[in-house]
Amino acid sequence: MSKTSDRINLTNQFLIAMPSMADPTFSGTVVYLCDHTEKGALGLVINRPTDIDLQSLFQRIDLKLEIEPLVHLPVYFGGPVQTERGFVLHEEGDGEPYSSSMSVPGGLAMTTSKDVLEAVASGKGPERFLLTLGHAGWGAGQLEEEISKNGWLTVEADPRIIFDVPAEDRLEAALSLLGVSRSTLSGEAGHA
Numbered sequence: 001m002s003k004t005s006d007r008i009n010l011t012n013q014f015l016i017a018m019p020s021m022a023d024p025t026f027s028g029t030v031v032y033l034c035d036h037t038e039k040g041a042l043g044l045v046i047n048r049p050t051d052i053d054l055q056s057l058f059q060r061i062d063l064k065l066e067i068e069p070l071v072h073l074p075v076y077f078g079g080p081v082q083t084e085r086g087f088v089l090h091e092e093g094d095g096e097p098y099s100s101s102m103s104v105p106g107g108l109a110m111t112t113s114k115d116v117l118e119a120v121a122s123g124k125g126p127e128r129f130l131l132t133l134g135h136a137g138w139g140a141g142q143l144e145e146e147i148s149k150n151g152w153l154t155v156e157a158d159p160r161i162i163f164d165v166p167a168e169d170r171l172e173a174a175l176s177l178l179g180v181s182r183s184t185l186s187g188e189a190g191h192a
Helices: 054-060 114-121 142-148 159-164 167-176
Strands: 013-017 030-037 040-045 049-053 074-077 081-090 101-103 109-111 129-139 152-156
Touching (some): 013 167, 030 167, 040 074, 040 142, 054 074, 054 114, 054 129, 129 142, 129 159, 142 152
Antiparallel strands (some): 049 074, 081 129
């Protein structure tokens, strides 16, 4: 059996930061993994809203957003890589295809092109989406090493947590998919 065939693929999973997570950038975060291959991984933090709302971001890129429920939605900190770039996590719909979009197998889509924001501004965009600035990235083997050192828990993603649960409750909701809560987590790895 080749090494690549037994490799764990965590695409469309939540990474849940363990209490022992030393990196303050990821402490207390839930990351949705959009892509995980032998070359590395790419994900978006889904529970860290910024003080920027959609309306102010759209103004910066010369788009007019007047759809009332959307104007005050927060833009999220998606991770420390390419923080000047927008990443839109959304349901794949029957809408128009976007020029730079990645379909996540078994999950959602992630679009980085401005056309998705133009569609949102005109009321034709994805109904449910999360907009981040920046993303989280790992080099080859880096994420697997962090998981082996008890840095992250993993669980199959549930889009309802991304779109229907308030940001401050997403960590607890993701943990509940594993049947645990923050109060029962320990920062110590169990090694028999």
